[in-house]
Amino acid sequence: ELQFPPRLNCAARLLDRWVEEGKGQRLCVQGATVRWTYAEFQATANRIAHVLVRQTGLVPGQRVLLRGANTPWLAACWFAVVKAGGIAVGSMPMLRARELAAIVDKAQISHALCDARLAEELALARAGCPTLQQVLHFGGEAQELEAAAVCMPAQFENIDTAAEDICLMAFTSGTTGVPKGTMHSHRDVMAACACWPPHVLRPRSDDVFIGSPPLAFTFGLGGLLLFPLSVGASTVLLEKATPDTLPAAVQGYGATVCFTAPTAYRAMAMAQIAARERGEAAPSLTTLRKCVSAGEALPAATRALWQQATNLTLIDGIGSTELLHIFISADEATARPGATGLPVPGYRAAILDEQGRELPPGQVGRLAIQGPTGCKYLDDPRQATYVQNGWNLTGDAYLVDPVDGQFVYQARTDDMIVSGGYNIAGPEVEAALLLHPAVAECGVVGVADEARGMVVKAFVVPKPGHEPGPALAQALQDFVKQTIAPYKYPRVLVFRSELPRTETGKLQRFKLKHLD
Numbered sequence: 001e002l003q004f005p006p007r008l009n010c011a012a013r014l015l016d017r018w019v020e021e022g023k024g025q026r027l028c029v030q031g032a033t034v035r036w037t038y039a040e041f042q043a044t045a046n047r048i049a050h051v052l053v054r055q056t057g058l059v060p061g062q063r064v065l066l067r068g069a070n071t072p073w074l075a076a077c078w079f080a081v082v083k084a085g086g087i088a089v090g091s092m093p094m095l096r097a098r099e100l101a102a103i104v105d106k107a108q109i110s111h112a113l114c115d116a117r118l119a120e121e122l123a124l125a126r127a128g129c130p131t132l133q134q135v136l137h138f139g140g141e142a143q144e145l146e147a148a149a150v151c152m153p154a155q156f157e158n159i160d161t162a163a164e165d166i167c168l169m170a171f172t173s174g175t176t177g178v179p180k181g182t183m184h185s186h187r188d189v190m191a192a193c194a195c196w197p198p199h200v201l202r203p204r205s206d207d208v209f210i211g212s213p214p215l216a217f218t219f220g221l222g223g224l225l226l227f228p229l230s231v232g233a234s235t236v237l238l239e240k241a242t243p244d245t246l247p248a249a250v251q252g253y254g255a256t257v258c259f260t261a262p263t264a265y266r267a268m269a270m271a272q273i274a275a276r277e278r279g280e281a282a283p284s285l286t287t288l289r290k291c292v293s294a295g296e297a298l299p300a301a302t303r304a305l306w307q308q309a310t311n312l313t314l315i316d317g318i319g320s321t322e323l324l325h326i327f328i329s330a331d332e333a334t335a336r337p338g339a340t341g342l343p344v345p346g347y348r349a350a351i352l353d354e355q356g357r358e359l360p361p362g363q364v365g366r367l368a369i370q371g372p373t374g375c376k377y378l379d380d381p382r383q384a385t386y387v388q389n390g391w392n393l394t395g396d397a398y399l400v401d402p403v404d405g406q407f408v409y410q411a412r413t414d415d416m417i418v419s420g421g422y423n424i425a426g427p428e429v430e431a432a433l434l435l436h437p438a439v440a441e442c443g444v445v446g447v448a449d450e451a452r453g454m455v456v457k458a459f460v461v462p463k464p465g466h467e468p469g470p471a472l473a474q475a476l477q478d479f480v481k482q483t484i485a486p487y488k489y490p491r492v493l494v495f496r497s498e499l500p501r502t503e504t505g506k507l508q509r510f511k512l513k514h515l516d
């Protein structure tokens with residue numbers, strides 16, 4: 001059991017403690033233009049907290065929208081809000097005015113701290129946002145927040161919050177439907193830091209974290225801010241981290257721990273291997289010692305490619321916004337191709353049938369999770385769907401391998417394809433296609449069919465040098481039949497130059513279903 005005192009401010013545990021322990025001179029956060037020690041990062045967060053309280057009248061419990069690409073300033077704003085007893089509400093940089101307004105309204109947001117480069121959409125949203133009273137910009141020519149902060153003291157007495165007080169609202173990126181707000185307390189944040197990182201990731205204080213997920217996505221918030229700080233390590237916050245730019249940044253910063261999505265690992269591995277084959281130079285990834293994949297299922301072929309490119313065994317983990325971070329995962333020793341892993345110490349996992357009864361190993365059912373973090377939606381009827389009888393139902397279909405007890409992902413529950421009486425998981429067909437040397441990326445969905453109810457349809461992005469056409473389509477269909485049970489092969493196969501993805505790297509299957 002995790003024990004936390006009834007009064008707890010997670011910013012004290014994650015940030016202030018290092019300065020109090022005399023480690024203030026250690027490197028903490030780096031970005032394109034700054035390189036802050038723990039003492040400097042803490043002072044910046046403290047000054048912003050003073051601005052929030054003294055200049056904008058923030059009172060504990062108020063919700064503060066954070067808007068910006070990943071930068072040290074955005075991270076300092078996160079801690080400032082939490083120190084001041086506010087609730088940090090992240091927002092994806094790409095959101096438009098309409099989406100921002102929905103979040104501001106849903107979370108009754110009173111304040112916003114916004115990167116000046118993303119000011120426009122927020123300004124457009126403001127007309128329809130009566131609750132939003134105070135907006136401060138950072139990172140722009142005007143240096144609005146920076147100028148206010150320099151005038152403030154570097155010391156700030158954190159608001160004495162209860163461990164159960166909410167300090168974070170994260171809106172689900174979601175691949176469908178209206179975004180849901182999830183609420184997390186100071187205790188939840190500390191619990192997430194106490195489970196997966198020490199048991200699976202096992203970071204060191206000299207690690208340099210890097211990666212792509214936005215801080216508005218809890219995968220990024222944990223992996224690129226909370227977890228490194230929880231062990232006194234340092235983090236690199238990149239405004240733009242794509243498969244094209246991330247490898248050079250890894251080399252430049254000497255990063256040791258990387259967080260990104262499966263498709264990004266695949267793209268980076270393909271580029272490294274292609275450069276090697278052509279005898280060209282590619283950025284060196286040799287400083288990396290741990291690489292974490294999450295957000296969607298990790299295909300065995302991608303794991304193998306990354307191993308080939310870097311000699312590193314990817315750490316896969318399934319997490320969700322509702323549960324804050326990763327709850328099933330495997331470290332380098334337990335990782336095996338095609339499986340996600342085992343419940344993270346602290347969490348329990350089960351596979352349930354439609355009636356909520358536990359299924360034996362080998363049977364596909366609904367993944368159910370219990371643990372120290374759990375789903376608390378902000379005023380949403382879907383709470384009763386996600387949490388049933390004390391179990392968090394993530395919406396994923398899984399099975400437990402009868403031999404090694406590993407949890408094996410099948411599909412999102414809604415995405416299981418029922419074709420001609422067979423149950424087919426799209427991601428399994430994708431994993432098979434990805435083993436073929438002509439396939440760069442692919443997505444598999446079920447589409448309506450008169451005879452079979454549904455048929456399996458694959459969208460394939462060919463690798464450069466492979467000509468899309470009927471011959472390749474036939475070859476890929478035959479390849480799938482040779483690789484997995486033949487009835488699973490995609491009866492329809494089309495080629496595309498790219499696939500629709502969310503800002504968090506997830507394939508948008510609902511969009512694929514409507515594409516020719």
Ligand code: 3UK
Nearest residue numbers: 218219294295296297317318319320321325326394
């Ligand atoms: C899917 C995975 C198979 C799965 C997240 C790590 O992705 C995160 O949160 P979201 O709320 O989505 C949750 C859903 O995404 N998924 C995530 N990881 C995996 N499926 N294998 C995986 N390794 O459908 C899950 O229900 O956007 C991931 C940490 C924090 C997060 N918020």
